[in-house]
Amino acid sequence: MTRFHDFSxxxxxxxxxxxxxxxxxxxxxxxxxxxxxxTPQYAGLERLWRERGERGLSVLGFPCDQFGRQEPGDEAQIRDFCALNYGVTFPMFAKVEVNGPGSHPLWQWLRREKRGFLGFLGDGAIKWNFTKFLVGRDGRVLARYAPNQKPESLASDIDRALAEPRSG
Known part of the structure; x- marks a missing residue:
């Protein structure tokens, strides 16, 4: 069985x-x-990371330019924008595609694991920026959240996942 931790x-x-x-x-x-x-959700994501990081939460950002060309910069520009405008310190990754034939294998897997609203009818495609996936300590996807769900609204789900015992 494939898990989050099997990817790079x-x-x-x-x-x-x-x-x-x-x-x-x-x-x-x-x-x-x-x-x-x-984009202002960066502030809420950073807050979750700072408030819950010591308990075992990591927020991982994957820039994507597939929706309305809303991430046109290169990695250095993205990193600087996030740090200067939102104080982002959580791990960020290089720009990826999340849909289509060029999508990163991690995102192909995430889409298969939690297809989203009406996903049973389609391929689970990511609909827009700031789609969120909650992954448990065991590397399995627990939930998928729509772009309009603010990070703070996920706190109780995150806290439940953090309450699960750490494995081995």
């Missing part, structure tokens, strides 16, 4: 990272964009 991704600084580095943590995985109406 290039981080925002260009280094390949094995996602097994996050084993045992609760993860909030988000496709992000700097010029989106939902």
């Amino acid at each position: 991704a290039i981080d925002i600084d260009g280094h390949e990272r094995a996602l097994s580095e996050f084993a045992g943590q609760v993860l909030l995985v988000v496709n992000v964009a700097s010029r989106c109406g939902f």
